[in-house]
Amino acid sequence: xxxxxxxxxxxxxxxxxxxxxxxxxxxxxxxxxxxxxxxxxxxxxxxxxxxxxxxxxxxxxxxxxxxxxxxxxxxxxxxxxxxxxxxxxxxxxxxxxxxxxxxxxxxxxxxxxxxxxxxxxxxxxxxxxxxxxxxxxxxxxxxxxxxxxxxxxxxxxxxxxxxxxxxxxxxxxxxxxxxxxxxxxxxxxxxxxxxxxxxxxxxxxxxxxxxxxxxxxxxxxxxxxxxxxxxxxxxxxxxxxxxxxxxxxxxxxxxxxxxxxxxxxxxxxxxxxxxxxxxxxxxxxxxxxxxxxxxxxxxxxxxxxxxxx
Amino acid sequence: xxxxxxxxxxxxxxxxxxxxxxxxxxxxxxxxxxxxxxxxxxxxxxxxxxxxxxxxxxxxxxxxxxxxxxxxxxxxxxxxxxxxxxxxxxxxxxxxxxxxxxxxxxxxxxxxxxxxxxxxxxxxxxxxxxxxxxxxxxxxxxxxxxxxxxxxxxxxxxxxxxxxxxxxxxxxxxxxxxxxxxxxxxxxxxxxxxxxxxxxxxxxxxxxxxxxxxxxxxx
Numbered sequence: 065x066x067x068x069x070x071x072x073x074x075x076x077x078x079x080x081x082x083x084x085x086x087x088x089x090x091x092x093x094x095x096x097x098x099x100x101x102x103x104x105x106x107x108x109x110x111x112x113x114x115x116x117x118x119x120x121x122x123x124x125x126x127x128x129x130x131x132x133x134x135x136x137x138x139x140x141x142x143x144x145x146x147x148x149x150x151x152x153x154x155x156x157x158x159x160x161x162x163x164x165x166x167x168x169x170x171x172x173x174x175x176x177x178x179x180x181x182x183x184x185x186x187x188x189x190x191x192x193x194x195x196x197x198x199x200x201x202x203x204x205x206x207x208x209x210x211x212x213x214x215x216x217x218x219x220x221x222x223x224x225x226x227x228x229x230x231x232x233x234x235x236x237x238x239x240x241x242x243x244x245x246x247x248x249x250x251x252x253x254x255x256x257x258x259x260x261x262x263x264x265x266x267x268x269x270x271x272x273x274x275x276x277x278x279x280x281x282x283x284x285x286x287x288x289x290x291x292x293x294x295x296x297x298x299x300x301x302x303x304x305x306x307x308x309x310x311x312x313x314x315x316x317x318x319x320x321x322x323x324x325x326x327x328x329x330x331x332x333x334x335x336x337x338x339x340x341x342x343x344x345x346x347x348x349x350x351x352x353x354x355x356x357x358x359x360x361x362x363x364x365x366x367x368x369x370x371x372x373x
Numbered sequence: 374x375x376x377x378x379x380x381x382x383x384x385x386x387x388x389x390x391x392x393x394x395x396x397x398x399x400x401x402x403x404x405x406x407x408x409x410x411x412x413x414x415x416x417x418x419x420x421x422x423x424x425x426x427x428x429x430x431x432x433x434x435x436x437x438x439x440x441x442x443x444x445x446x447x448x449x450x451x452x453x454x455x456x457x458x459x460x461x462x463x464x465x466x467x468x469x470x471x472x473x474x475x476x477x478x479x480x481x482x483x484x485x486x487x488x489x490x491x492x493x494x495x496x497x498x499x500x501x502x503x504x505x506x507x508x509x510x511x512x513x514x515x516x517x518x519x520x521x522x523x524x525x526x527x528x529x530x531x532x533x534x535x536x537x538x539x540x541x542x543x544x545x546x547x548x549x550x551x552x553x554x555x556x557x558x559x560x561x562x563x564x565x566x567x568x569x570x571x572x573x574x575x576x577x578x579x580x581x582x583x584x585x586x587x588x589x590x591x592x
Contacts (some may be wrong), residue, residue, distance in 0.1 A: 076497040083514045083553055084492050087427050087459075090391040109435035111391060111428070146472055146486060147429050148515065170492035170515070193493050328439075335390050335436055336412065 081195030081215035084148065084170065085279040088112055088216075088302050092292065092331050093281075095119050095306035098137070099144035104320060105309075108327030112148040112171065114304070115141040120177045120224030121307035121314040121354070124366070130178040132160040138167060150197070155372050156182025158191070165194040171216070172196045174209075176371040177223045186372065189213030199283065201234045201369060203241030203270070204260030208373075210278055211263050217276055219300070220369040221284015224307045224314065226356025228291040230369060231284040235298045238280065245271040284369070287354045289333030289346040296337035303334055313355040326350050383567050386411040386420030388446075390436040392428020392460060396552040400560045406567075414445045422454035422567045425461025427514070427550050430486065433464060434475055443477075450479045454543050456563045462546040463517050470520065480544050481523035482536070488518030502530035502538060504558050511537065511549040519548060540566075 091111025096102045097119060105113045117133040118126065132153050142149045148170035153160035155174055160181075164172050174187050176199050189196040190213035199220035200206035206217045219238070221231030245256060245267060253271055257264040269277050282300030286292055287308030295303055309327045312318045318326070329350035336342035364370075385401055387394045389410035398408045401424070411417050423446075425433075437443040449455070450465065457465045457480075466484035469476050474486075489495075495514045502509050509530070519536040522528065530538035537548045538559070545566060551559040 079512065079553070080492075080495045080497065080514065083512055083550065084495065086393040086396065086553065087429070087514060089393060089395070089428075090389070091429065091432055106431055107435070109432045111432050147431060148492065165493065168491045168493055195492065328435075331432070331435070332439065 077190075077193065078213075078215065082278055084195055085197075085216040088148070088281075089279060090335060091302050092327075092334050093150065093302065093304045094309055094327060095304075096141060096310070099140050100320065101310055101323070102141045102144040102149075104324045105327060106145060106147055108324055109331035110147060110327065111302070112150055113141060113145055114150045114152065114173065114306070115169075116152065116306075119307045119311060120368070121226070121311050121357075122224075123177060124224040124357075124368075125314040130154075132157070132164065132178070135163070135167065138164075138169070142168070152178055153187070154178040155180040156185050156187060158187045161187050161192060161194075161196075165192055169194060174198050174214075176220055176368045180371050184373075186212050189215075197281070199369070199372065200238065202237045202260075203245075204262045205372070206238055206276060206280075207260065207262035207266040207270070210266060210276070214278065216279050216281060218281040218283040218304055219295075220372075221282070221286070222359050222362075223284050223368050224357075225285045225359055225362075226287040226308055226311075226354040227285045227359045228287065228294065229285065229359050231282050231286060231291075231295055232298065234284070234369075235282055235295055235300055238276075239299050242270050242274055242276070246274045285356075285359070286330075287356060289329045289343060289350055292330050293333045293337040293343050296334060303330075305330055308354050311354050312352065314357065318352065318354075322352050326353070382407055383421035384409050384419065385564075385567060386417065386423045388412075388423060388425050388433070388461070390428075390440075391432045392426045393550070393552060394424075394426045394428075396550075397424045397426045397458075400552045400557060401564075404557050404561055404564060406560075406564060413440065414442055417442065417445055417449060422563075423449060423456070424563075425455065425457035425464050426552070427459035427461065430460040430463040430469075431474065433460060447477050447479075450477050450544065452543060454545075454563065454566045454569075455479070456545045456547075456566075458547045458550055458552060459514065459516060462519075462548055465544055465546050466519075467523070480539070480541050480546055481526050482539065482541075482546075483520045484548075485518045485520050487515050488520075489513065489516050491515065498532065500530055500532060500537070502558075504529065504562060506558055509551075509556055509558060510554045511547075511551075512553040513549045514553075516548050519546075 094105040150171040152175040195215035197216040198209035219234035282295035283304035329346040465480040
């Protein structure tokens with residue numbers, strides 16, 4: 065296990081982790097699978113890239129066990145980027161996380177998109193100096209991850225579908241859960257902690273401030289400039305876009321030029337999320353959205369969002 | 374509150390294209406300053422001074438360019454009080470390294486991006502500055518390094534010899550994030566610079582008396 069004495073959470077650790085998340089606010093974090101895509105993402109104005117072996121749409125289509133990306137791939141993407149580089153480890157796979165930290169990855173996503181490595185435990189994220197982002201579908205899940213040391217929360221949505229419906233569902237759920245806490249009496253908060261299966265101290269913190277103690281981003285099915293602006297207007301402080309930029313459908317990459325145009329338009333829509341005039345322009349610039357997969361027509365057992373607890 | 378909020382008090386804009394603009398606005402409001410988020414040239418024309426926050430300098434540049442904000446901003450920072458932190462400091466510099474990139478070119482300095490390493494090398498230090506009140510907490514996140522400064526640049530703090538807080542006439546720049554600490558001395562110092570304006574109204578411009586004229590970089 066990682067040595068707790070050398071971790072990043074003592075003293076200033078959490079402030080530095082959340083500090084980097086603050087710097088990413090208002091931006092777009094893009095999934096990339098090679099140096100060329102990383103360059104396209106940076107040129108388009110991404111605030112960070114997520115280094116992956118396969119984007120979620122491909123993982124979904126190809127099946128098999130999805131693991132941390134190959135080190136060669138991650139290094140290739142790191143050397144092509146001047147912006148922060150994130151990478152995913154499997155849920156509970158603290159050794160993949162140790163490896164990513166050793167490589168100098170800037171943010172680790174303990175992600176449901178990969179095949180989970182532990183059916184009970186998530187990674188003890190306090191034990192790492194590298195900050196973590198984790199997915200959540202409701203407030204309780206978000207607070208459990210924060211208790212474990214996550215420095216950023218993102219909605220899970222349903223990755224690799226190009227269907228924004230569950231990112232919206234999860235974001236609305238988190239916002240609604242938080243709003244309800246703010247009108248509760250002190251004694252009700254104990255029951256709320258039990259109901260949300262979250263630590264009382266964190267519940268109390270949210271009840272007081274009305275927001276999560278760490279930045280709240282959105283991911284999972286965002287495919288168009290309007291999708292990005294939608295989750296921003298619903299309260300997400302930044303967006304993750306994966307398959308939506310670089311894929312035409314779940315197995316075919318979009319031509320690089322088209323991907324770059326989409327990426328730029330999504331960056332613009334994320335900044336001007338509340339300005340319909342700019343959103344109309346960004347939507348017009350953006351050609352050929354990912355074909356996508358309607359979540360309502362999916363077999364529930366093929367969903368990634370139910371991984372993690 | 375140190376200021377009254379009557380109509381004549383200056384409005385400090387915060388560039389809100391991306392990054393930690395909200396903590397900057399909060400820091401300024403805490404010391405009684407009127408703030409305004411700036412994302413367009415119309416909004417830029419309505420402020421007396423400007424903060425360029427932390428974030429990703431490459432993202433800022435792309436958005437400034439696409440929104441036609443780069444040129445108006447370049448002319449704004451020549452004369453108006455401007456405060457850049459981290460990515461904001463990179464944007465203000467005359468020359469940027471690692472990699473070389475476009476900048477506003479108003480601060481006579483060379484700034485190297487991510488010069489202290491990656492996120493794992495981010496740290497919080499407490500260092501002396503030339504501001505009164507003792508050592509100051511400084512939050513460095515994937516910080517840039519001011520590799521050298523030219524004529525007319527006053528160094529207000531250093532970290533292992535390298536300047537980390539500098540002023541050149543109307544421009545203040547920090548490689549760290551005072552907006553992420555509770556100490557408001559640097560924001561107050563900037564407020565003083567704003568108040569040194571001969572007139573808070575937008576028509577009279579801050580007089581620049583620099584010996585060395587700042588060099589503009591080409592687009």
